[in-house]
Amino acid sequence: MSTVFKELLPDEKANELLAIGKIETLKKGDYFVRAGATPKKIGFIKKGLFRYVYINSLGKQFTKGIILENQFIASYSAMISNEPSFFFIEALEDSEVFSIPYNKWLSLVDADPFWMRFLLKLVEKGFITKEKRERELLLLNAETRYVNFLKEYPSIEYRIHQTIVASYLGIQPESLSRIRKKIAT
Amino acid sequence: MSTVFKELLPDEKANELLAIGKIETLKKGDYFVRAGATPKKIGFIKKGLFRYVYINSLGKQFTKGIILENQFIASYSAMISNEPSFFFIEALEDSEVFSIPYNKWLSLVDADPFWMRFLLKLVEKGFITKEKRERELLLLNAETRYVNFLKEYPSIEYRIHQTIVASYLGIQPESLSRIRKKIAT
Numbered sequence: 001m002s003t004v005f006k007e008l009l010p011d012e013k014a015n016e017l018l019a020i021g022k023i024e025t026l027k028k029g030d031y032f033v034r035a036g037a038t039p040k041k042i043g044f045i046k047k048g049l050f051r052y053v054y055i056n057s058l059g060k061q062f063t064k065g066i067i068l069e070n071q072f073i074a075s076y077s078a079m080i081s082n083e084p085s086f087f088f089i090e091a092l093e094d095s096e097v098f099s100i101p102y103n104k105w106l107s108l109v110d111a112d113p114f115w116m117r118f119l120l121k122l123v124e125k126g127f128i129t130k131e132k133r134e135r136e137l138l139l140l141n142a143e144t145r146y147v148n149f150l151k152e153y154p155s156i157e158y159r160i161h162q163t164i165v166a167s168y169l170g171i172q173p174e175s176l177s178r179i180r181k182k183i184a185t
Numbered sequence: 186m187s188t189v190f191k192e193l194l195p196d197e198k199a200n201e202l203l204a205i206g207k208i209e210t211l212k213k214g215d216y217f218v219r220a221g222a223t224p225k226k227i228g229f230i231k232k233g234l235f236r237y238v239y240i241n242s243l244g245k246q247f248t249k250g251i252i253l254e255n256q257f258i259a260s261y262s263a264m265i266s267n268e269p270s271f272f273f274i275e276a277l278e279d280s281e282v283f284s285i286p287y288n289k290w291l292s293l294v295d296a297d298p299f300w301m302r303f304l305l306k307l308v309e310k311g312f313i314t315k316e317k318r319e320r321e322l323l324l325l326n327a328e329t330r331y332v333n334f335l336k337e338y339p340s341i342e343y344r345i346h347q348t349i350v351a352s353y354l355g356i357q358p359e360s361l362s363r364i365r366k367k368i369a370t
Contacts, residue, residue: 054323062323077313086320113298120305123312128262130315135271138239138247 021100048095206285233280
């Protein structure tokens with residue numbers, strides 16, 4: 001377990017995180033966080049793949065984010081506001097997550113400026129990701145978004161269903177099929 | 186000038202900010218930050234009204250945010266990444282902004298955990314705002330978005346052009362006219 005945060009943190013700091021959390025095992029289709037429930041934990045993906053997904057009143061799904069190994073996952077706005085999450089965090093594969101209770105996480109942040117800076121950097125990274133996604137949805141056409149997607153998530157095509165890719169790109173599955181055929185020729 | 190941050194900060198801390206920035210006066214239509222330029226400053230709106238606006242290669246405008254008095258403005262992702270801004274920060278009225286150079290701001294943050302926490306809260310607030318907007322665009326119909334807009338920005342209708350409201354709501358001006366007529370009846 002000591003290797004979970006190897007790339008990310010010095011050993012001493014990694015141990016502080018390891019002391020307050022535990023590994024959670026999820027099957028494909030399980031939720032790390034459910035829409036409607038107030039989230040109380042942050043996860044770090046040790047193995048597997050997740051998405052953030054909104055489901056509207058008609059059952060239509062909107063994939064707002066896809067998150068790979070060695071990334072944090074949280075329904076962060078809801079968690080810090082102590083309100084129910086609007087979206088699900090769903091395992092797209094059998095996964096292992098290092099799960100940290102938010103109250104213990106906050107104790108670290110309050111006690112040590114190192115963790116406050118670490119958190120600031122995480123939130124800034126999330127902010128940059130969201131702004132990039134917003135911009136691409138507004139300014140780029142579907143084909144360019146798909147090409148960028150393939151660059152950003154190499155070989156992920158083989159791990160998730162095309163309907164999820166389409167929902168991430170904000171297009172219909174039929175449009176994605178057309179784009180894929182066009183690019184392949 | 187000492188009243189700029191009155192609601193937001195204790196006097197002693199407000200003075201630290203006041204010592205590193207200055208008032209900038211902008212005419213309606215002026216830009217606080219230009220797309221294509223690397224942003225180097227944070228603003229706090231003392232008087233007036235601003236928007237964040239993307240302009241695509243065809244000249245079409247997308248208003249991604251409207252910001253009122255007593256709020257901070259920045260092209261934050263670009264600034265912290267030291268990259269050109271993708272959007273403009275445009276004054277929608279004659280405005281006064283307290284403008285803080287980013288390098289001086291960073292010196293405060295590095296020197297004093299108070300400012301790091303303050304920045305964290307600001308970025309978290311921005312994150313929450315972005316997530317709410319994303320959700321509303323994905324899950325709510327245009328009429329509901331307009332009704333929410335009127336609640337969130339009371340009486341702002343009289344301060345900005347309807348084409349900007351439509352561009353903020355992600356709809357055509359004609360659709361906004363229809364919605365307004367429907368609601369008025």
